Amino acid sequence: MTFNAKRNLILQNLLLIIAIFVAFGCANIQRPLGGPRDKTPPKLLKATPANSTRNFNAKIIQLDFDEYFKLNSIYQEITISPDVAKAPEYSVRQKSLIIKLKDTLEKNTTYVINFGKAIADVNEGNVLKNFTYVFSTGSHIDSLTVSGVVVNPLSQTKEKDVTVMLIPLKLDSVYYRKKKPAIYATTDTAGNFKMSNLHTGDYKIYALKETNNNKIYDADDELIGFTKNIIHLNRDTANIRLQIFKQMPDKLRPLERRIDADGKLFFTFNKGIPNPGVKIQDPDLDAQKIVEFGRNADTATIYLKTMKFDSIKVSFLNNGKPLDTITLRRSQRDTYKRKISLEYNTPNDKLKPGADLMVKANYPIASIDKGRITLTEDSVEVNETDFNLIPNETDSKKFIIKYKWRPNKTYSLAFNEGTFADIYGDKNSRLPKKFELDKPENYSKLILNVTVPDTGHYVVQLLNTSDVEIRSDVITKSEKLVYNNYYTTKYHIKVIYDTNHNGKWDTGSVKLKTQPENIWLSKKEVSLRANWDITEDVVIPKETKSP
Known part of the structure; x- marks a missing residue:
């Protein structure tokens, strides 16, 4: 074979390979990934028997949806009203939900299966909220409705994802604390709710916003609402307004108790104490305690000059009467580290015109050596006699510095080493502070x-x-x-x-x-x-x- 012939053959083979790659590349062109996110929940295409069937006598219900879905929290979310002794069995088959009824149904009765937030699509988790399947074993289907709105009174906002529960009056008045409701609806994004296919009768209505989603009021931090009036349901009832709120717990209960790394005792409670007080069972420790309650009196910090104890019993009082006694334990080998720091009423290093400089330490202060404080105005030191340091009579952590602060001046304040001694005997390292008087305008x-x-x-x-x-x-x-x-x-x-x-x-x-x-x-x-x-x-x- 000549050189030209070999070259032509090589070129022909190369072109053939390129053509094959191009062909396979074209054959595997794929649609770009991404696109708009699916925000649509599953949609019911067909129900067998049909929704709102009268004279119902089936044992199996099949609900066909337009996409694959999953069931979440079946026994929390799905209810049947009126209640049945044997709960139905729910199973997913492809895009269909199969419901097997296990109990004998009452005659001439409207049944409502409420799926709550149980049905969600597989990919995005979009929930089909408040979907119901209704049927009647008689010739009549109950058709009364109850609707309204849920509001948070503190923010005056309408609340979404709140469970509104309709409880028959004949049931226990604390039903919502013991058992999930059979009749309920979840509020939409505008705080609105509606319950349909209801039977005539007398009811109480509650609203519940929770975190554990079990539809039972069982935690102090859950929000609840109610109406005092009984709902006499003999016609459609609308414009019900429910306010949800956090109740004050009946009994004081400690949520947190600890001895911090710096030696202070800290307590958190499930509610505030109206007129709080503290008594330590050891008289010597009780005599030296310094107590600081939070603004709502639901937290307490206790400072003790000495930590020489294995255990300590702290009693919390209201109007002088004991509410609870809490025991804390420590090891004699435990050590504590502290460093004095200060806070000021100078946001953005600006002092409000006409205000005194307010200073707050992180620990109770036992003594202050004013002679160790230096104050300069535009780098010129201010005479010690020209400013005053005034301790707070009721809070040993606070004091003020009075001086004729002037506009357009830069102030440098330094609490030099040893200015403060806290109740533990610790002294501060140098604490500098720069600020200026804010503009009156x-x-x-x-x-x-x-x-x-x-x-x-x-x-x-x-x-x-x-x-x-x-x-x-x-x-x-x-x-x-x-x-x-x-x-x-x-x-x-x-x-x-x-x-x-x-x-x-x-x-x-x-x-x-x-x-x-x-x-x-x-x-x-x-x-x-x-x-x-x-x-x-x-x-x-x-x-x-x-x-």
Whole structure:
């Protein structure tokens, strides 16, 4: 074979290989991955027997869906009403749900199988909420409905994914604590609910927002709501408004107890103590204790000068009466490390004009050596006699420094080594702090002309954009509230209808049949501007009582 012939053969083979690759490449072209996420739950295509069948006598029900699905929490989510002695059997076959009825059904009775949130597609987990299959063993199907909305009174928002339960009055009044309901619905994204195919009768209605999803009220942190009025169901009932709230537990219970790495004792409770007190069973330890309760009196921190004990018994009191006694144990080999640190009322290193410098230590302070404090104004040291250090009479962790702070000056404050000695005898390392006086134009004045609807007690609260309370005032008549020297930012107004006249919001109680105190949130946002006094009219609407 000549050289040219060999070259032509090689080229022909190369072209053949390229053609094969191209052919196979084209044959395996695939659709690009990705695309819009499936947000649609399974859809019922066919039911056998059909949904809403009368004179029902089947033993097996088949529900065919448009896609593959899975069943979640069968025995928690799926209920049949009226209840049956033997629960049906549920199984998935391809895209079909097979229901085998195990019990004899009552004559002339409407049955509702509620699937709750049990049915979800396989890939994305989209849930088919509040799907029901209805049938009647007689010629009539119950058709009454109950509908309404669920609201959180604190935020005034409508709550989604809340279980609304309709309980026949003849059942135990604490049914919701013992057994999941047979008649229920889950609120949609707008907080609305609807229960259909209901039988005439008398009912109580509850709303439950939980984390364990067992449809039983069994945890202190769950939210519950109810109506005091009985629902006499003989026609469609609409516009029911349920407020969900966290109840105050009946009994004080410790949630957490510990001795921290720095030696302080810390306790957390399931509720606040109205008039709290502490007594340590050892008289010597009791005499030296320093107790600090949290704002809601549901936490307690105890500082002891000495930790020379194997165990300690701490009794918590309300109005001087014992509520609970808690024992903590430690090893004599345990050691504790502490380092004194300070907090200041200088957000962003700016002190509010006209304010004193407030300082808070992380441990109770036994002594302060003022001579070890240095203060400079624009690098010029301030004479010790020109500023005062004033301890807080009721809190040994707090003190203030008074000085004629001036604008456009930079201040350097140093608590040099050994300025503080805490109750344990520890002394501080050097603690420097730099700050300046904030500009007056960053603050403004707000005047609220508050009009009340009638005689009563109202708590007017000024909140920041994070819903943190800035100030609270109790009023009993229409009056003017003046807020001097407030930071120029946005605020909004919250009003509590203070039914029991205690100056704060109180939750409800199912046991006592009391609703939470009502709240009104002004829709208008208040914006304070530099060098500008703002006057706003606040007209409190008449209170609407819950049913």
